[in-house]
Amino acid sequence: MRIGSHYLGNDRCEFSLWAPTLQEVAVQILSSERRLIPMQQDEEGYWKVTVEGVAPGTLYNYELEGNIERADPASHFQPQGVHGPSEVVEHSTFAWTDKSWSGVPLEEMIIYELHVGTFTDAGTFESMIPRLKDLRELGINAIEIMPVAQFPGERNWGYDGVFPFAVQNSYGGPEAFKKSIDACHQHGISVILDVVFNHIGPEGNYFADFGPYFTKKYSGDWGDAMNFDGQYSDGVRNYFIENALYWFENYHIDGLRLDAIQAILEFGARPFLRELSDAVAEISQKIGRKLYLIAESDLNDVRTIRSREIGGYGIDAQWNDDFHHSLHTLLTGENDRYYQDFGKLAHIEKSYREGFVYSGQYAPHRKRRHGSSSVEEPGYKFVVFSQTHDQIGNRVLAERLSQLVAFEGLKLAAGAVFLSAFVPFLFMGEEYGESAPFFYFISHSDEPLIEIIRKSKAEEFKAFTGRGEMQDPQSPDTFNKCKLNWELRTEGKHQALWELHRQLIQMRQTIPALKKLDKKCLEVSGIEDDKILFLRRWNDDSQIFAILNFNLEDVTFTAAPPVGNWQKILDSSERKWMGSGTSLPDNLEAGKQVTMKPQSFVVYEVK
């Protein structure tokens, strides 16, 4: 069921609002002469009316029960922010130039996560465009944009959005967003949009005035849980499914990243994710290219990504946090918070092999068994990374890996991610070892709320063993510190790191054994005490053998590669990569003792 304002042409506009329990609703047209047009409710609780004399750009509100004035919960644009009225948007007039665009297949994606506000100095959609060439040069073919749904003020990660259909005004609004997406497609870059279906932000959240969007049955991590299975839940489910389709239809989005699906709480017989993937499969067919759903999940529940035919929800891929935690603990030695469930070489070995590390065994930090086995799922169903906005920002000092490990460790992190049989993912700036932090920042106008957030962040950070003083999330300074120093990428070690990323991406795209994301053509083993890992991948045409040394010291071992004429194709210690010089010999001969440099990785190929 379509919701929000829908411009029909010829100054006619249809308004549709779900408000099943209200008695009286009218649309308030805020043109020069203010008009109030009563709406009619249908049997499913949707109020509707088609109004003449409404041009695109017209502002409007809804009047509820004759006395409450509210913006449209499905507003397409909030030009004056979360507390202002909604604007009628005409989507059909944008001059798209991507008619021949067919999208990047998931299996080939190199994903680059960015936050619009801090990616550039201007912090707008338009200012992103000149950088697309650079990203493309690196090899990026998919950007994942942190949420752009209208949030309070101008500074926010995006997870406090309160108008899930409206594109953030301070980023440039709907038109500019379309322009940037069109430019991405021109550059051969797919666009994945981060959307939040599990909660609505705190400030400017007037949803409860409209209907039973929330439930008290479950306690949510971010305030009241959304009502996905109680009385009237059909309207809530429709709201979010319509939201997903809206981005594909009106913004030519190529995929959605579903925020924290473990917080979509429901016990119904038709899982919301399944209903969503059905709807997206249908529109995919209609649009004529494959559209993707990628979940962030804390569940390690293989049903998320399993195909629908065997009882799965049919989500195309999911973030693999277990891989991150395995890698992060090996690189940093950290063992606080959830990192206590990781830290062994065996963890990352299992992740390379299966996907989830926790597939049903006891997790000390969770104090319970966790997860189900993903061993049967193909590699392209997992997105892997050594950094994300969360893994950086949810630290007291919001340090990137560049502040936590030495330069050699950054190269090793890249090797670990890009040599995997998974879909690789970078957080903006990671490719050149950006030094800026990525703090949690907000720009609310509600003082008591700001105080609550400050306190809750301070509480969260208590679990942290690291030192340092928390930044004030509300301060513009906190936000400004997070802006990328784009010029760094052409300087010294930064440039070497950038080049290494480019090299790794090229290898993935040209070496058949790396290109095919098949965990069944992968063998991994390791020496736990030495923190040294051996990774073999193959297909019919080629074979690679990589050795990754997570040790901070030299490691001597007896080479035992499979039979073959192994020739080195990459050595992260070489001077070319600003290392201390060759780590392993050009040819790897079985039985020969070799010594490998600290935090280095080497890739051999059978010639």
Add this chain to the structure above:
Amino acid sequence: MRIGSHYLGNDRCEFSLWAPTLQEVAVQILSSERRLIPMQQDEEGYWKVTVEGVAPGTLYNYELEGNIERADPASHFQPQGVHGPSEVVEHSTFAWTDKSWSGVPLEEMIIYELHVGTFTDAGTFESMIPRLKDLRELGINAIEIMPVAQFPGERNWGYDGVFPFAVQNSYGGPEAFKKSIDACHQHGISVILDVVFNHIGPEGNYFADFGPYFTKKYSGDWGDAMNFDGQYSDGVRNYFIENALYWFENYHIDGLRLDAIQAILEFGARPFLRELSDAVAEISQKIGRKLYLIAESDLNDVRTIRSREIGGYGIDAQWNDDFHHSLHTLLTGENDRYYQDFGKLAHIEKSYREGFVYSGQYAPHRKRRHGSSSVEEPGYKFVVFSQTHDQIGNRVLAERLSQLVAFEGLKLAAGAVFLSAFVPFLFMGEEYGESAPFFYFISHSDEPLIEIIRKSKAEEFKAFTGRGEMQDPQSPDTFNKCKLNWELRTEGKHQALWELHRQLIQMRQTIPALKKLDKKCLEVSGIEDDKILFLRRWNDDSQIFAILNFNLEDVTFTAAPPVGNWQKILDSSERKWMGSGTSLPDNLEAGKQVTMKPQSFVVYEVK
């Protein structure tokens, strides 16, 4: 992980208690000389000790943190009730005589639900035994026993049990229960035990003293929800899985009826029901006969009964409330509470055809879409009935169908149930039209709790459109009124109804078309306005055609049976069944106008 006391022979007993967050636990042996033996905790939070000089029958408690004295939450027997100590039980000495017992296959089951306390005057396990012959004569081959886990006092439906492993003392305790099960097996009757894994009763519930059995994350229907997915949930899950296995191993139980699985609230990656069905499949193999799990569920979620291979939980069957509601509303015309979602002939038609009536469409009473399709699931995965303890007892006056519809209607109800391609189920006394009510009754000793229950029941009954005064649940009189009048079954119409049930059961067991529970060899149609339903079932060898008239008046229609020589084999209006005389002719000829008597049903077979 085994829990509770485990008698090892030679006066040695092993005690095992899950209490992961406690610092100090000891077992208190309450023999002539009181002994306190400290226990040791393992890494999973289980406290253990093996004690010498403990004979079967020894009473004991646990001492927690040096000062709290509590009975064993996994106690096998509470001879002095819920507030007394636990008793060591030796299970291995019972003289079972059922060595050759192989159980009744689900597909062949005729289930008879009984409540031990009101089934006989004595209200004990032993007093059930003399009645098994009668049940067997009727054709019953499975009894389903309402929960026998120790509850407070002597009068309770069983859902207020607080010692899930202990057999109710007032019913006769462990030994008497085994005796009655052994007798059932001697009579060729399988025993299904009703178990409650979704909550623990209110009085005598000391679980929170032992560990995190409960969670505040979800609001349960019966107090705090059990902790099936939070920190320490492994111990809670183990507790209930051990409970399931315990009945199969020690009591030779043939199947478990899982109470209200919709209240087992969890969002983990390994559904509890799936884990349970895995464990039962394993012990089934070990014991050497198929053991069953039958769920009560308000979810209409096909995953419950779907096989594990295609993502289901592998529960063997589930109660089909939709069938009941469809039938009940047709018979009574009631449309209050959840009955408002039913009432059309089309509902029961769909239920015969698919199982669930609500398979995803909007349910007005629930104010949301409900259920998923069960059309692909075989008939033996659904248990159907026209009455249950709940459907009777959850009414202000707790009337059985015998008090709500005329005698003809009772026969029609039986026809509707037994002609279905589902597993039929009777509530004790239904077979002869018992007139006693089945009130909700309790015998708590906690006065404020009794008052809360009185009030909540009164609140529940407000939704009732029927008149009448609520009985006091605590009054012994309320309980006594529910006892069966067993002598009725040989009197007049009662006897005719009993004979009709026997006849229907025999037909199911001898006519191949009825025996095979295959919904795909079933055709159903109806005339909505006339409330007349046509049901055809067939297999390779036989074919039956039944006509059920739910109208309270004569209905005239043109016979349109499929091609064949249709001969009448049952006519519920005949004088033999104390009806007013033949309803339809002996031969059913296509194109002939016939008039059918009110609330009658007729079965034809192709000869």
